[in-house]
Amino acid sequence: MTVGARGSGDDLRLVDDHRIGAGVREVIVYGRDCPELAEAGISMVGLSDVLDEFRFVRTDPAEAQLLACRDGRGAVWVDGKWVTCRPGFAYLTPSHAPHAYRAYENTPWSVAWASFRPLRAGVAGPLLRPVEAELWTQLIKALHTEQAGAADPEVVRMLSGLITLYLSRQLDTGADPRLARLWRTVRQRLTDDWTLDRLAEQAGMSAEHLRRLCLREFGQTPSAMVRGLRMEQARLLLRTTDLTLASIARQTGYRDAFSFSRAFRRVVSISPDRWRRRHR
Numbered sequence: 001m002t003v004g005a006r007g008s009g010d011d012l013r014l015v016d017d018h019r020i021g022a023g024v025r026e027v028i029v030y031g032r033d034c035p036e037l038a039e040a041g042i043s044m045v046g047l048s049d050v051l052d053e054f055r056f057v058r059t060d061p062a063e064a065q066l067l068a069c070r071d072g073r074g075a076v077w078v079d080g081k082w083v084t085c086r087p088g089f090a091y092l093t094p095s096h097a098p099h100a101y102r103a104y105e106n107t108p109w110s111v112a113w114a115s116f117r118p119l120r121a122g123v124a125g126p127l128l129r130p131v132e133a134e135l136w137t138q139l140i141k142a143l144h145t146e147q148a149g150a151a152d153p154e155v156v157r158m159l160s161g162l163i164t165l166y167l168s169r170q171l172d173t174g175a176d177p178r179l180a181r182l183w184r185t186v187r188q189r190l191t192d193d194w195t196l197d198r199l200a201e202q203a204g205m206s207a208e209h210l211r212r213l214c215l216r217e218f219g220q221t222p223s224a225m226v227r228g229l230r231m232e233q234a235r236l237l238l239r240t241t242d243l244t245l246a247s248i249a250r251q252t253g254y255r256d257a258f259s260f261s262r263a264f265r266r267v268v269s270i271s272p273d274r275w276r277r278r279h280r
Helices: 037-041 133-148 152-172 177-188 196-203 207-218 222-240 245-251 257-268 272-279
Strands: 002-005 010-012 018-019 025-030 040-050 053-060 064-072 074-078 080-084 089-093 099-103 107-114 127-130
Touching: 002 127, 025 053, 037 040, 040 133, 040 152, 053 222, 064 074, 064 099, 064 133, 064 152, 074 127, 080 089, 089 099, 107 152, 133 152, 133 177, 177 196, 196 207, 196 222, 207 222, 222 245, 222 257, 222 272, 245 257, 245 272, 257 272
Parallel strands: none
Antiparallel strands: 002 010, 018 053, 025 040, 040 107, 053 099, 064 089, 064 107, 074 080, 074 099, 089 127
16 A cells, blocks of 8 residues: 655555665664663664665554654654654654654664653654654663663663653653643543534633644644544554444544544555454
8 A cells, every 4th residue: 555645755655664774873772681671661772873775664563662853854654644853853653553754865864762662551643742852862872881881780770760761751742731631631532523622622722822732742733633542542443353443433533434434544544444454
């Protein structure tokens, strides 16, 4: 299945594709070699300097991932299109949700990243969000240097704790606590008719202010956030139940199986039936 990426000059083929490419430089710390990371559910952290052959597509990733741009720029797949990830932003992807990212042609891209089991329930995404990439980079560098050198247990424990704390903070739903409360409510009431005005009323702010906050914190509009939460629940039901598409549609806020299938295909790039067959 190939889906057009609006304005990107490229398409996304929803088939697993892991291409690192030539000339890539990487620093990696594995959870298996660092019990403090493993205990926190972090399987690996790393720094990568990549070139234009670098491309990853994951259709059903077992782990969540945070990919923070340190320098240069790359493209990440958000809400059915390619979006540029620049310094100061990170691509946050939940487990079992299709995602993709790649380097631009002739454009170096430096990233800091972590693969992990969600440190808390309900990691939203895939989405872009602001991040302090320099701090993230220095923590990973320091841990790698310590592991390869003195390997002082106390220093390793301290650095691992800071990395875990940093990662946990990036999974917060947003700087404004009203956003966190709003998305908790939406997640619990996916069948409600969440118009922009109703979302704003629930959050206790104007519709325009909510729109600006969501774009700043998540790189998405409020309606795209609602759609993402509905698709997250839909994927869970498709993977773990035998419910009909009509039943899943009702439980995720869609009128019928047709409208649900159309929305699912727009976000996930394949039909719900096909996705279910792949992931059961």
